[in-house]
Every structure is written in C-alpha cells, then in structure tokens.
Amino acid sequence: MLLAQLPASAAPRGDPVAGREKADSERCLECHGGSGEGQGFSVGTDGKFAKLGGQYPEYIIKQIQDFRSGKRKHEFMKMMATGISDADLADIAAYFATLPPMPAAAKSAQAPQQAAAPLSHAQQLYAQGDPARKLPACTSCHGEGGKGTAGVGPVIGGQGQRYLEQQLHDWRSGSRNNSAGGVMNQFAAPLSDAEIEALARYVSEM
Ligand code: HEC
Ligand code: HEC
Incomplete structure (x- = not known):
C-alpha cells in the first residue's frame, strides 16, 4: 500500500494567510x-491576554492542546480551544508566528531603591540565575532578550507585564503545571512576590 509509506504524523504546515481569516x-x-492592531487587548494595562505575535507556532499549538485537555486550566480558553479544528489551529498558529515580534513595553524609569526587588536584580536573575537557590538563568531557555529558543523555551520578551506576572504566580502556586518535567514550577518556587513583579516588568521591557 502506497499510503502506508507516508510518514505517520506529517505535521500540518499551517497557512498564515488562511490563518489570518480564521x-x-x-x-x-x-x-x-x-498586525497593526497593537496586539488587541493584550497591550492594555490590565491585559492578561498573552501577546502571540512572533511566538513559536509549536508553542501556540501545544498550549491550545493543553487548554483542550485541561492540562492547562482556563475556562474561556478551553472553550475557544475546543471550538477549532487541528487544521484551523495550524493555520492560526502560523499566522501569529508571522506577525512582528511582541513589542517591548516602554522602559520604566524606576529608581532601584523604590522597589523591594530592583530591576537590576531581575536582570541578574534573568541572565545568571541564582546558584544558591538552584535557579538556572532564564536566558538559557528563553534566550537573549527573551526572544526564545526553538524547541526549548517560548518567546517571553515584550510579553505583557500583567500576563507574565500572573503566569509566574501560577507556576509558583502550581495552578499552571503544563511545562515538561514541571521545570517552570521548580524555577518559580523560590521566587518572592517582589522578584516576580520585577522579573515580569524586566521581561516585558525587553
Ligand atoms: C475573550 C478573550 C479571548 C479570546 C477571544 C481568545 N483568547 Fe486566547 N487567551 C485569553 C486569555 C485571558 C489567556 C490567558 C490564559 C491564562 O491566564 O492562562 C489566553 C491564552 C492563550 C494562549 C496561551 C498564550 C501563552 O503565551 O501561553 C494561546 C496560544 C491562545 N490564548 C490562543 C487563542 C486562540 C487561537 C484564540 C481563537 C481561537 C483565542 N486565544 C481566543 C483570552 C482570549
Ligand atoms: C529549562 C528551561 C527553562 C528555564 C531555565 C526557564 N524556563 Fe520559563 N519556560 C520554559 C518552557 C519550556 C515553558 C513553556 C512550558 C509550556 O507551557 O509548555 C516556559 C514558560 C514560561 C513562561 C510562560 C510563557 C507564556 O507565554 O505563558 C514564563 C513567564 C516563563 N517561562 C518565565 C521564566 C523565567 C522568568 C525564568 C527564569 C527565572 C524561566 N522561565 C526559566 C522553560 C524554561
């Protein structure tokens, strides 16, 4: 049978033009x-709506599958994820991946002594981690400037501050636990509230 010679799981290559429509x-x-809409509600000050521009399509697809299966919990996104087919998902993911990368937030003029955890501390955690607490550098997976590392860590640089903060709290509490091997739960566990706030701000401005 000729058909049997086809690869069993030919990953659907999405069509970004169809994806835009969908x-x-x-x-x-x-x-x-x-594109050109400033990433919708995701840029608002109280936005927790994850920017998707320039994100890896594989990451977008995994999240939708996790929302569907309940591995990642969010009532509304579960409904949205269940409502689209795998073919639609491949196209939509391809569309978001081709958008310009998430725009960095304007740099805040925060004097270091004003915050419990200054941005310089967040910068150090991001670039070097904290060996004393077995915290690896975020950059080892999320890349320089949060641009991501294909197949290793998603794009987070320029992501919305409130969304980032929420996710770090969720990783720490365990209410989000869909990272392979639980790595993100492990890394968020030792972070203080002030460190989470500083990291979210620092990463959003990348
Ligand atoms: C009413 C608003 C709303 C609509 C419409 C919506 N989303 Fe979402 N989406 C959210 C929110 C809120 C989150 C963050 C969930 C959380 O906190 O975990 C999210 C998260 C996501 C994520 C995870 C992002 C990340 O960085 O991990 C993806 C991917 C996603 N949505 C894709 C989609 C797709 C595809 C559609 C259309 C089929 C869609 N969303 C429609 C509100 C929405
Ligand atoms: C060993 C690799 C690795 C390291 C180190 C790492 N991460 Fe992650 N991170 C991941 C992976 C993989 C995911 C996506 C998990 C999933 O949902 O599939 C992720 C997800 C995230 C998310 C959610 C992104 C989104 O769009 O929802 C945030 C925020 C995050 N990491 C921040 C950090 C910070 C801050 C650090 C440093 C303290 C860090 N990560 C260190 C691998 C890593």
Whole structure:
C-alpha cells in the first residue's frame, strides 16, 4: 500500500494567510490582537491576554492542546480551544508566528531603591540565575532578550507585564503545571512576590 509509506504524523504546515481569516472569524484577534492592531487587548494595562505575535507556532499549538485537555486550566480558553479544528489551529498558529515580534513595553524609569526587588536584580536573575537557590538563568531557555529558543523555551520578551506576572504566580502556586518535567514550577518556587513583579516588568521591557 502506497499510503502506508507516508510518514505517520506529517505535521500540518499551517497557512498564515488562511490563518489570518480564521483568527478573525474565530474571534482570537479580539483579545490577542493582530498586525497593526497593537496586539488587541493584550497591550492594555490590565491585559492578561498573552501577546502571540512572533511566538513559536509549536508553542501556540501545544498550549491550545493543553487548554483542550485541561492540562492547562482556563475556562474561556478551553472553550475557544475546543471550538477549532487541528487544521484551523495550524493555520492560526502560523499566522501569529508571522506577525512582528511582541513589542517591548516602554522602559520604566524606576529608581532601584523604590522597589523591594530592583530591576537590576531581575536582570541578574534573568541572565545568571541564582546558584544558591538552584535557579538556572532564564536566558538559557528563553534566550537573549527573551526572544526564545526553538524547541526549548517560548518567546517571553515584550510579553505583557500583567500576563507574565500572573503566569509566574501560577507556576509558583502550581495552578499552571503544563511545562515538561514541571521545570517552570521548580524555577518559580523560590521566587518572592517582589522578584516576580520585577522579573515580569524586566521581561516585558525587553
Ligand atoms: C475573550 C478573550 C479571548 C479570546 C477571544 C481568545 N483568547 Fe486566547 N487567551 C485569553 C486569555 C485571558 C489567556 C490567558 C490564559 C491564562 O491566564 O492562562 C489566553 C491564552 C492563550 C494562549 C496561551 C498564550 C501563552 O503565551 O501561553 C494561546 C496560544 C491562545 N490564548 C490562543 C487563542 C486562540 C487561537 C484564540 C481563537 C481561537 C483565542 N486565544 C481566543 C483570552 C482570549
Ligand atoms: C529549562 C528551561 C527553562 C528555564 C531555565 C526557564 N524556563 Fe520559563 N519556560 C520554559 C518552557 C519550556 C515553558 C513553556 C512550558 C509550556 O507551557 O509548555 C516556559 C514558560 C514560561 C513562561 C510562560 C510563557 C507564556 O507565554 O505563558 C514564563 C513567564 C516563563 N517561562 C518565565 C521564566 C523565567 C522568568 C525564568 C527564569 C527565572 C524561566 N522561565 C526559566 C522553560 C524554561
């Protein structure tokens, strides 16, 4: 049989042009934004709507699968994830991946002594980790400037500050626990509230 010679799981290569249409008709753009729309609600000060521009398509697909299966918990995103087919998902992921990368937030003019954990501390944690607490450098997986490392860690640089803060709290509490091997739960565990706030701000401004 000829068919049997085809690779068993030919990963669907998404079509970004079809994906643009689908992201619109499936309402993804309302919250996650699109090209030229400043990433929708995700840029608002109280936005917890994850920017998706320039994100790895594989990461987007994994998150949708995790929302579907309940491995990552969010009522609304579970409903959205269940409502689209795998083919639509491949196209939508390809579309977001081709958008310009998440724009960095304006640098805050925060004097170091004003915050419990200054940005310089966040910068150090990001670039070097903290061996005393067995904390690896974030950069080893999320890359320089948070640009991500294909197949290792998603893009986080320029992601919304409030979204980042929420995710770090969720990793720490365990309410989000869909990273392979629980690595993100392990790394967030020793962080203080002040460190989470400083890291979220620092990463959002990358
Ligand atoms: C009403 C707003 C809303 C709509 C519409 C919506 N989302 Fe979301 N989405 C969210 C929120 C809020 C989160 C963050 C969930 C959390 O806190 O874990 C999220 C998270 C995500 C994530 C995870 C991002 C990350 O960085 O981990 C992906 C991927 C995603 N949405 C894709 C989609 C797609 C695809 C659609 C359309 C089919 C869609 N969303 C529609 C609100 C929305
Ligand atoms: C060993 C690799 C690794 C290291 C080191 C690492 N991360 Fe991650 N991180 C990941 C992976 C993998 C994911 C995605 C997990 C998933 O949902 O599949 C992730 C997800 C995240 C997310 C959620 C992104 C989103 O869009 O929802 C944030 C925020 C984050 N990491 C911040 C950090 C910070 C801050 C550090 C340093 C303290 C760090 N990470 C260190 C691998 C790593």
